[in-house]
Amino acid sequence: MTTPLELPLHMRRNGLDPVEELARARDREGVVRVETPFGLPAYLVCRHEDVRRVLSDPAKFSSALTPFPGAEQMTAEELAKMQAGQLIGFDPPEHTRLRRMLTPEFTVRRIRRLEPRITEIVQAALDDLEQAGQPADLVEHFALPVPSLVICELLGVPYSDRAEFQERSVRLLDTSLPMEQRIAAQRDDRAYMAGLAASAQADPGEDMLGMLVREHGDDLGTDELIGIAGLLLLAGHETTSNMLGLGTLALLRHPDQLAMIREDPARVEPAVEELLRWLSILNSLPPRTTTTEVEIAGHVIPAGSLVICSLSAANRDPAVIDDPEHLDITRESTGHVAFGHGVHHCLGAPLARMEMRIAFPALLKRFPGLALADPDEQVDFRALSLVYGVNRLRVTW
Template structure:
């Protein structure tokens, strides 16, 4: 029998994972629509599943699987632009799409973005320094990666608040399915116009390069889907890496003080933040084209399967004392960015942004502390994105009369 994922799961999935893990490395879940999915919990089992060719992601075939399970003709009748990208494809299409963008995310290419990352970080920290209390997500963790990914893609989004409203609605904070659909449609419309503009007036940005790539030959839907994937995933991962990592430090003051005193630990600390409370909980779904065996359980063909990256990263069979934060531990083999052919192409960029962000924050605000009760903090009601809706912090010990909107004590 499947178990429903509700608000208590999103608040603390590890309470569930510990209970489920005692029953075996695979569990059945319900995301609220009455359909059974299979959830893989173990580190070794999850790593194997992420690289298993019997688990597919092709969006057209996936729609057929979901339609059959729901007893309908088509599972997703909406336009498919948002879904036609490398995260929802298998080789050889996946190989073609990933090759088109992967050279922009090599360590050497990402290093060229360091000046804009550092400049944006400094500007945001300067602005934050005018206040006693801020929402760290709104003031820093969101605008930093949004600025960087828009620069990389050549997307001129003047109103970052609008862009953030679109993405937040799409990852699950909208009040209704209608609001989520409207946000999706608005963003797709914007990106379609942007792609057409790149065809007419190309620049040196990544989106212009993708438009002109004669080898990959991306059609307009693929270009729109790729742009949307890179924009949303390219900032959402870093937003939640910074937010979740800072919350871990604010909960564990000795580590915050040690990291402030020894910034050489920051690269290792970022890896531990990724393992301890990474920005993605469940990897995006796959479906079985043949039966697979996980532990003692056989998952039939034609079933939807999720790999719980967060559960694997807390598997006691792989990590000693996995629920303890340890910024000096060698735990670089985590699953936070996935594994196999769908390993996150933007991982080098997310790491560079996070290292720069934590170094700047702790240098400028070593006395930073939570400005709200921890019980008041809320998580996205989303099984894939693991992120806070806000993170109110006090930047210094002295009192101040300046307090921007959205950062009140609560």
């Protein structure tokens, strides 16, 4: 069984970088045996081309067949409720049915309508950061509040509940916690989401949950609505908040690149893509299960095996990216897999991109003298979390 001190290879980091052992596994073997954070044996796929192949083929690499963490501690009825609406745990055509209901709300065109409101939210967070006084925690006052408020307004979740759902999110993603505590967090989260779903069904508003009830109420079960709401709330604030925190840290450690964005905000678009690639805050996506014997990078993987795709290794694969260990915000598009690939490509990618494109230039414009308040070695990384990031980041200006 993997212990917190023996993180799976794909979760190991050296600050902002994956460990060298992961790069060696990619460059030499391409596929290596590992354990999942929950102690199950798996095959780790490391190369960019192979990762895209796995993520593109749900017929051979199934999400639906992968064991649900903690399933052995649930009744069949509870397990079915926990899995309902969780897009990441389904294959087509069920995945397609659920995703089709949400896709219209996450198109680039639809997300652009949110730009004025996101700009207001960013400016309010910067005001709060400034009023906190120096040194201030960038995570507490900026990186976490911005995406949290955006996703709350989008879903119709009371922002006053943010401390509660953020605390649950930390427990859900912390691999060091015993499974019993993680399941308790899942149950608490589902109970909260059930209340929101009931409110939306009783009086559908103009938010996304209200839209789902009005337009798909006959096709979408209550348990599915609860599951979708929980997944979107978790993914909507956890990933982007950690990108804002880690991305700011990366830019502060590369002052030449930071200066480019501060002096020319138009550079932020390629900068966001490069930060997504270079940081890869999702070490991996949920495991897939092979439905047949497959061969990857010369390795035969039996049917019924767990397969994990290392996004951080794939995003720094020298076979497809020149000088991949170097952060370069002027780099041309790399085809990174930070948002996944294939049918499970991140639904909220347009929203996350917009939040970062607004937030980074605004932060650097407001605080041109932004600097770390603590030495590099004191940065508190979230090493045990399924979403990599920093717990806090004290800054001055």
